[in-house]
Amino acid sequence: MSDTHAQTVAFVRNEMIAPSDPPAREAGAVKWLRENLFSGVLNTFLTVVSLLIVWYALAAIGPWLLNSVWTAGSLAECRAILDGTSGACFSVITDRWHQLLFGFYPPQHYWRPVLALALLFAALAPVLFTALPRKLLLFTAIYPFVAYHLLWGGSVWFPVSVALGFVAGILAYLIVARVSTLIAVFAAILAPVFWWTFAAGAFDQTMSGILPLGLEFVRSDRFGGFLISLIIGISGISLSLPIGILLALGRQSDMVFLKSVCVVVIEFIRGVPLITLLFTASLLLNYFLPPGSAFDLILRVIIMVTLFASAYMAEVIRGGLAALPKGQYEAADALGLNYWKAQRLIIMPQALKISIPGIVNTFIGLFKDTTLVVFIGLLDPIGLSNAIRADTNWNGIYWELFIFIAALFFIFCFGMSRYSMYLERKLKTDHR
Amino acid sequence: QTTLETVQNRGELICGSNTGQAGFGAPDANGVWQGFDVGFCRALAAAVLNDPNAVTFVPLTSQTRFSALASSEVDVLARNTTWTFVRDVDLNLTFVGTNYYDGQGFMVTRDLGVSSALELDGATVCIETGTTTELNLADYFRVNNMSYEPVPVDTAAEAQQQYLAGACDVYTTDVSALASSRAAFAEPGDHAILPEVISKEPLGPVVRHGDDQWADIVQWTLFALIAAEELGVTSANVEELKAGSNNPEINRLLGVEGGFGEMFGLDNEWAARAIAAVGNYGELFASTIGDQTPIGLARGLNAQWTQGGLLYAPPFR
Amino acid sequence: MTEIQLDPGIDREIDTSAMKVTDEVAIQITAMNKWYGSFHVLRDINMTVNRGERIVICGPSGSGKSTLIRCINRLEEHQAGQIIVDGTELTGDLKNIDKVRSEVGMVFQHFNLFPHLTILENCTLAPIWVRKVPKREAEETAMHFLEKVKIPEQALKYPGQLSGGQQQRVAIARSLCMKPRIMLFDEPTSALDPEMIKEVLDTMIALAEEGMTMLCVTHEMGFAQAVANRVIFMDQGQIVEQNKPREFFNNPQSDRTKLFLSQILGH
Amino acid sequence: MTEIQLDPGIDREIDTSAMKVTDEVAIQITAMNKWYGSFHVLRDINMTVNRGERIVICGPSGSGKSTLIRCINRLEEHQAGQIIVDGTELTGDLKNIDKVRSEVGMVFQHFNLFPHLTILENCTLAPIWVRKVPKREAEETAMHFLEKVKIPEQALKYPGQLSGGQQQRVAIARSLCMKPRIMLFDEPTSALDPEMIKEVLDTMIALAEEGMTMLCVTHEMGFAQAVANRVIFMDQGQIVEQNKPREFFNNPQSDRTKLFLSQILGH
Amino acid sequence: MLLYDQRYRSITIQIFALFLLMLGAAWLIDNVINNLRLLGRTFSFNFLWQSAGYDINQRPIEYNSQMTHGRAALVGFLNTIILAIMGCALATILGVLAGVLRLSSNWIVSRLVTIYVEIFRNIPTLIWILIFGAVMAESMPAPSTFRGDDPASSMLFDAIAITNRGVYIPAIMFTTELGVLPLGPISPSWNWVLILAVLVAGVFANKYLIAHATRVQNATGIRPKTWWKSILVLFGPVILIFIGLGAYLEYPELRGFNFAGGTHLRNSFLAMWLGLGIYTGAFIAEIVRGGILAISKGQTEAAFALGLQPGKTMRLVILPQALRVIIPPLISQYLNLTKNTSLGLAVGYMDLRSTLGGITINQTGRELEGMLLLMAVYLAISLTISGLMNVYNSRVKLKER
């Protein structure tokens, strides 16, 4: 042993010591147990309590789950099969899973919503992964119309004529922008409005007359289950994005009046429960529209949910905007980019990227909140579970439905939240 | 534009229905609406549009039903809705008639050993919120100087669930609904519907105030079904009778004489179509809620006046 | 007073052949005043810059140097007096502002590159969207200027992948792509490590050699001496002294200038 | 080998009058070993530090320097061998740990000031709550040490309002307020800008002049040469070489030391 | 043109926007007026003074079916507030506990807590409320099983009865009633006002006590022990008052169909309380965990190195910093919980939404007025809470350069 001591200052180690294994009590399972489960009285106590909780939970639910029936045609049959023992009757799921997922959507058309969902991922891909070719964004732009047509069907010319309105807007903008951008903005707003009010209907009709194309029409009241949650959630979040951006910009702007309007809107929407807005959609909206202009309840709900999500979205995006250094605005100004170009080319791409995790979280929250539509009579999964229980066959069933619905939501939301964490990590290590 | 024109242009009747009450109005496993109230809507669609399936059913909760009707979201409300003064007058609705005479009752489990509602002092009572039942209940217990613990529930399914689980001693709602619930129970014999009927609940189709033509159409479609039963017209023999019979009232009803349909903007075979679509009142009753169905309701008050019931259609004349 | 030796940090002869000052007025500032709230930042600024002139502005921190040059392309608004850039007066008129901004390039202390765009995209963005140059052409111009600042090989990288000096040179190239007639620099080297300063100064000198009209806020006195026609000293929002570099450094007139120079050259 | 010239970064004579090494043992480490999981970080460390000694520890990154000094005040637990600080052996005994910790001050690389407390409160917190000193007295002591580190005027500010160098000096003052008999420094200057390094080194030298026992992990070789009695070189968790600074720098024995020194002094 | 001048542009745009806004508002109001006229309705809040006609089971203030809709709304409002406060309390306790335990070095505990947090966060709160409602109604014994000589179920400690109609717990009653404090619609009993006042006084006295301890510590360096004094000051006077007023516990007992006496926590309340509390608790757990993690390890080490013991480190260094990080998101969780109380109808909890926004609207058909009023109340609650949060935020903001 070599003692290095002040009196014998100089010391040189000639042979390096090889690493050795830690003492037995410092390694392996013993150490793991000691450190992770039994380090100290409190920890040991907690471990024991936890084990007891796990044991009781398993003892309570385990046999019930393991002893489940999957094939009966009704609750009575289930009970007969179980013959007095405790057991779950998941037959209700095998019997009705398609309703919980699709509502009363015609079964021969189930491929349509499934395809719409699959295409959604294709449409999202270019937004999320900047490495993909920018041309794919075109598909993202037409996706809403494709999805509408897949889900509702009817004549293709209806979504086409609506889409043409936007095309008209863009064209009008491009043409007039040569003269003046400001007038061009008005033109871009007016052109589609004109198109929709005067030309779209005629176009739809003539084209349908000439070339009757399209999938079979499925009425809104056939929609239900998880499908309706997804439709409301996804359209709410994607429509709320542009509105949220505008509100956020308004709230950041130095125009006092615009700013206060935006603040009032945002704070109002965030201050009232979603359910009051849904009730507004189902009870009050008709008061605020010209007499006789009632329209589809799903659409009304989507409008309200969009408004609701916009306020939250605005706050998320405001956070992203605040995170951008002022220099970015100045550089854009100095290069001669005007406000909207600077926003579009410089500010928003960066701010949105920063906000992606927040947007995903808003989406998860919104998606969970779609369950509230049951209060206004839409048949979301919870609404359908009520309907199923109203059926003589399944009257009295409870847990199995809840477990199934909860599991659906869990898988979806948990997946999303993991994905958002992954994105967050990825964005952090991104260049700079 | 009148409601009739709207409906005809649309090619479809929009009918406000229950979110799901077995026997009266609920979607079956395939999503097709079935039931007594639903049948009335189909008859109406057959009369107006010549197609009993040209109906969209909009499920409405007890909260949303009146504003949906008021805001023209639905053309007619056929959703076991009680005819009351305030609804008729203050809410500006028009109740065109009664298709089901009901009354509020109580259901208890037999082992509770209760045989009269007057023994229910201190009981826990499950009620659907937002209905007249809630008000009747409050009045009944107040008048009889009894206390109770209300357990308000959002839907009928939920109420049954609570009741079966024993979370309340008593389940109260319209006797018809009680019967239909009980029919769905695993052991219907264990439950008793108490003899007291504490309220009058005339249920019937409702339309908006202000469009008398439409109100007449809805009203007389109902009367046509009732009169058909009285006159012995059924879905089976309606085609045959349409050729003409020697009963002038049947002839007027089926459009052989009198040209009644044209008086309110339909053709003369409107009633014949309605009857052909769902049968007469008795057939409709029997096929949806009658004693051969799981719901198992007796005709009771809903028998023809000639049978000692209250059904009484004004003369087709 | 002894002749001050400034290390110009420049190791080659500077080619002054193209550095001609013309009689044309590029920037004309008359009786300009600016306030931040009630704080008087710029006081009665009068100044004329001729085309081809290279002016260095120095002065203590907070003296209003940045504010002055930011007024020239209207990143800040002035409240009194006149600023005429290239014959266009800066008022509230947005057309004029756009015009001036597309004639005047600006380089910031913190580069302010757009991190989500590649170097090439950084350089082509403004030409494409403001000047409406076809993309292909804009990219050619961009590569031309990137070569000039000696980093063509970085064109497809992102700003975050470059060193500070490289980023600042990209920032200069980005401005040049708009083919400005006047360049403003606001302490372009003060956020850089010493090794990188030279790279950037070299680039700026090359620019000067080509006869660009330049206004440069900097404390690099070597640079000032080598290329400036004029050095302007500011303090408390006012132009205190201006002179040819040699005169300015060796024979400062005002006490404040002397104090400032002793501080800045002393350490 | 030529004599290596280290710039000590120190522009005054160091007063060594009080820097006496006594015979009293301050820290005694015997056959100490430590593992992280199955990774053997510290291998058979033997070391004695006398009262008044100033020891500099250096070595490549990951060699276990930080771990070693963190073991001395039990921020890390060792698994074999003995550490005796000021006569108290560090075992699991909480009393002993508290005793050692209140005798040993420690300064971290990242200052670790408490951002929610003012500078003064940072300095008085431990004396008040650990030493049970009346507040008034604790504040006087704190001001005394803040004066010593030359920032008494910042006493009422919050850490966030100070520069890095100032923060590190506050961290030193905060440790001193506990009147420790031994000070541990873990790369106190490596998170600082060059100008600020000097401020902090000055403070540390002043401390050395007063005869404080110091263990300092640092790569400031100028500092080592100026004030250390001993330089310890660690690699792979072992003490590879130790010597008087002059010997150590000019005449390293082990190959590893030579390699390390050539890297650290070469650039 | 005005639009092309920087100085006038923003004013022009704003005037234009104002114009559009007023146009929009006018359009909406015009529509409302037209619609109301078409429906033959008026816009009036008179219904609030009409007799309600329905009963409410949970009545914090006196109410019967003959009282007005306004009174019913007030009862609902109080129920909302009760639920919100109780829910926030439960969520906070659970959240803090879970947040701390999730950081525990105990493997199994941290796993269990993680499961709790993830499961509750990712399933809609409405489903949780329904599940808790179902658990209460389906899995608990009926009151009748408590009956008889050899009952199938029995009360906990002879004081608490857990039934499928809710939980009955003992209630505190007084032999001496001091009458009621006449405060308009809400007339609390003097007894409770007194107790509350004493409690508040106790809190202030305790504050003084702590300040005094700090003074002593500042002067002498030794901090006097205060915990037993605190307990005495906080609870002593209250206990005295209770004794003075002749407080006794009224135990629930089976009478007739149900338990009578004691306090009845109804299923609806329990389902809402547990559903909201545990759901929000999962979010709070994440906030707490994040808050503690945000305080870097360096802070703990620095405190340890200064000789501060773990307890004091927590109290003096970690908590004050963690709280700044935790409180703002915590309060927005409180806000969410408060807004979520509006789901009460799902299990029949008679909150403001179920009374004013449910039965009242339904009975009177005044959906426009009712909904507007409902929104206004929720908005007022939200703004109050977020206003308090802003005050707090600006107060504790860390000072930076």
Ligand SMILES: Nc1ncnc2c1ncn2[C@@H]1O[C@H](COP(=O)(O)OP(=O)(O)OP(=O)(O)O)[C@@H](O)[C@H]1O
């Ligand atoms: N946006 C602003 N609002 C208020 N005051 C400002 C603003 N920008 C700058 N100032 C003040 O105006 C004065 C001049 O600032 P300016 O940035 O022009 O100085 P500078 O000479 O560039 O200094 P430096 O060398 O530090 O960059 C300073 O006192 C500064 O505090």
Ligand SMILES: Nc1ncnc2c1ncn2[C@@H]1O[C@H](COP(=O)(O)OP(=O)(O)OP(=O)(O)O)[C@@H](O)[C@H]1O
């Ligand atoms: N908490 C820990 N768990 C596991 N390994 C650790 C931990 N802390 C440090 N190590 C490892 O122990 C070794 C020694 O670390 P230490 O921080 O003591 O090195 P160092 O000499 O101070 O290096 P540096 O100069 O980078 O600070 C390193 O390999 C490191 O990765």
Ligand SMILES: [Mg+2]
């Ligand atoms: Mg500046």
Ligand SMILES: [Mg+2]
């Ligand atoms: Mg280290």
